Amino acid sequence: MRVLIVDDEPLARERLKRLVEETPDGQVIGLAQNGVEAVEQVESVRPDVVLMDIRMPEMDGLQAAAKLVELKHPPAVIFCTAYDEYAVEAFDVQALGYLVKPVNKDDLAVALKRASRLNKAQLSALGKRNGEDEEPVARSHISARTHRGLELIPIEEIYYFRADQKYVTVLHRHGEVLIDETLKELEKELGERFYRIHRNCLVSVAQLESMERSGQGQHKVKVRGLEESLDVSRRHVSGLRKLMQSL
Known part of the structure; x- marks a missing residue:
């Protein structure tokens, strides 16, 4: 380099x-x-x-x-x-x-x-800078302030965004960071690359692996690279199923 x-x-x-x-x-x-x-x-x-x-x-x-x-x-x-x-x-x-x-x-x-x-x-x-009349360009990175200073996390390395009170946790390939943004803002900007599976969680479409149902009837989704399964709310099950069938 x-x-x-x-x-x-x-x-x-x-x-x-x-x-x-x-x-x-x-x-x-x-x-x-x-x-x-x-x-x-x-x-x-x-x-x-x-x-x-x-x-x-x-x-x-x-x-x-x-x-x-x-x-x-x-x-x-x-x-x-x-x-x-x-x-x-x-x-x-x-x-x-x-x-x-x-x-x-x-x-x-x-x-x-x-x-x-x-x-x-x-x-x-x-x-790239946009003129006032041009469509905004979706970010290629998410920025976060950490003990290391200012960090930029590549979008393609992010597994999910999860809301927790006033902050959003970004889980990515090398760890996790907190950002001061809302899921609604992130969904609006990154909607083609992340899918809402719950009111508090957006998951990377590229990392979706499978959807399953627990013994208690709760739908969960498996994400490539993660051991944990993520809860899928009932209102998002049908849309998620159609999305995964199209992948």
């Missing part, structure tokens, strides 16, 4: 360089000290990932990222900053990750691994 490191502090650049080179497939192909240099180098060396500080002279990281997402084939951007108050702005410029300094080696490895799973089409989708 080809990585460009952008930071106005020489020691920070060298530390990130060392951490990247300690990851299995990390290759540092450039160093920049501000956003202007970052944009110039991205256009010349075409990195897969840009590790970028936010507070920098001439052009800060947020401004640089906003320019990068406009490219035909934008790199994945992971912010590495000493400040955690820019998370919302990071999402506005389609950042793939948000790590707070001092960056932990394991957290960096996880972020780079996640970036490596993105192909060019997905990166372009992350960077």
